[in-house]
Amino acid sequence: MVEFMVNAAVVIAMVVVMEGVAYLTHRYVMHGPVGWGWHRSHHEETEGTFERNDLYAVVFMVLSGVLIAVGLAGVWPLRQMGIGLMVYGVLYFIVHDGLVHQRWPFRYMPRRGYAKRLVQAHKLHHAVEGRDGCVSFGFLYASKPAALKARLKSSGALAQRGAEPRGRGGRVQSPARP
Numbered sequence: 672m673v674e675f676m677v678n679a680a681v682v683i684a685m686v687v688v689m690e691g692v693a694y695l696t697h698r699y700v701m702h703g704p705v706g707w708g709w710h711r712s713h714h715e716e717t718e719g720t721f722e723r724n725d726l727y728a729v730v731f732m733v734l735s736g737v738l739i740a741v742g743l744a745g746v747w748p749l750r751q752m753g754i755g756l757m758v759y760g761v762l763y764f765i766v767h768d769g770l771v772h773q774r775w776p777f778r779y780m781p782r783r784g785y786a787k788r789l790v791q792a793h794k795l796h797h798a799v800e801g802r803d804g805c806v807s808f809g810f811l812y813a814s815k816p817a818a819l820k821a822r823l824k825s826s827g828a829l830a831q832r833g834a835e836p837r838g839r840g841g842r843v844q845s846p847a848r849p
């Protein structure tokens with residue numbers, strides 16, 4: 672029982688740590704000179720179901736698989752860490768690809784509560800066109816939308832391009848895809 676509790680705690684801790692890793696990766700790698708090549712596709716309208724940015728998800732999926740495999744071979748607690756990474760991936764998909772970008776076959780928009788705040792915060796991430804001046808790099812934790820808007824306003828990132836969110840963030844309002 673104690674062993675199970677410890678292992679469960681490792682999984683949960685990994686989910687929390689991954690939000691930090693995702694924030695840092697998104698902010699400094701994906702929006703940096705090294706990672707923008709893949710991430711750019713996510714900030715522009717693209718043809719087809721997949722975008723180059725999805726390769727980041729593939730990388731983390733492979734990493735999760737490797738951790739689980741090495742963990743199963745006997746290295747504790749890599750299996751639990753791999754499972755935590757996988758759980759984070761599922762939560763990321765639900766919030767980011769599902770709730771925000773509606774990449775699933777049904778329509779559901781959270782109208783209140785923390786889920787709505789996450790959606791609004793990520794739409795504000797897409798409010799600025801291009802690599803620089805963006806806000807809100809996290810996925811499962813986000814500042815209040817009002818605070819993010821204030822930051823955008825004071826940085827002037829939106830001023831030259833109009834105040835309304837554009838690009839992929841606006842996709843949610845467009846009719847369902849065929």
Ligand SMILES: [Zn+2]
Nearest residue numbers: 697702710796
């Ligand atoms: Zn981004």
Ligand SMILES: [Zn+2]
Nearest residue numbers: 713767772793
């Ligand atoms: Zn996005």
